[in-house]
Amino acid sequence: MTVQTSLAGDYVTDVSDSDISMTVALESGRILTSDIVVTATGDEPNTQWLTNSGLLTDNQLLIDEYCRVKDTIVAAGDVAFMRTSQGVQRNPIWTNAIEQAKTAAALNIRMPIPQLHRLARETLAVS
Numbered sequence: 833m834t835v836q837t838s839l840a841g842d843y844v845t846d847v848s849d850s851d852i853s854m855t856v857a858l859e860s861g862r863i864l865t866s867d868i869v870v871t872a873t874g875d876e877p878n879t880q881w882l883t884n885s886g887l888l889t890d891n892q893l894l895i896d897e898y899c900r901v902k903d904t905i906v907a908a909g910d911v912a913f914m915r916t917s918q919g920v921q922r923n924p925i926w927t928n929a930i931e932q933a934k935t936a937a938a939l940n941i942r943m944p945i946p947q948l949h950r951l952a953r954e955t956l957a958v959s
């Protein structure tokens with residue numbers, strides 16, 4: 833199974849459905865076919881209250897692979913941006929919020945690093 837997420841600026845121009853698959857046309861001309869298309873558009877993270885906190889990077893709450901914003905501050909879920917192979921992006925779905933929360937919590941209770949790695953890798957693999 834291949835999971836294709838955020839298309840890094842290559843916008844969707846059309847989605848069509850046939851009996852056997854769904855087809856997504858992109859601005860670049862690329863055509864993706866899929867059994868399932870999941871959309872999550874239009875949400876915006878509410879980080880206005882952090883504007884003067886010094887925690888935002890380019891107006892984004894950026895976390896590392898352990899969900900750290902800084903050494904003593906973690907973030908998880910829709911609000912959190914990550915560096916991925918496709919650039920800095922969020923993954924605004926329930927499973928991501930749960931896995932990142934587990935990772936952030938594990939860090940706070942000082943679980944062994946290999947376990948943290950596993951949880952963080954699962955989280956980033958979805959991205």
Ligand SMILES: Cc1cc2nc3c(=O)[nH]c(=O)nc-3n(C[C@H](O)[C@H](O)[C@H](O)COP(=O)(O)OP(=O)(O)OC[C@H]3O[C@@H](n4cnc5c(N)ncnc54)[C@H](O)[C@@H]3O)c2cc1C
Pocket residue numbers: 872875878881908909910911923924925926927929
């Ligand atoms: C209509 C809709 C349908 C969706 N369907 C799906 C789906 O089918 N499958 C899926 O995987 N995901 C779905 N999602 C996405 C999913 O809901 C989110 O990814 C998930 O809820 C993110 O969890 P979260 O804890 O990061 O954020 P949230 O669930 O948004 O929780 C953040 C909480 O923080 C509170 N808050 C915000 N600012 C402050 C503040 N300054 N002080 C105190 N509290 C604050 C908010 O009130 C909210 O309660 C859907 C989202 C929407 C909007």
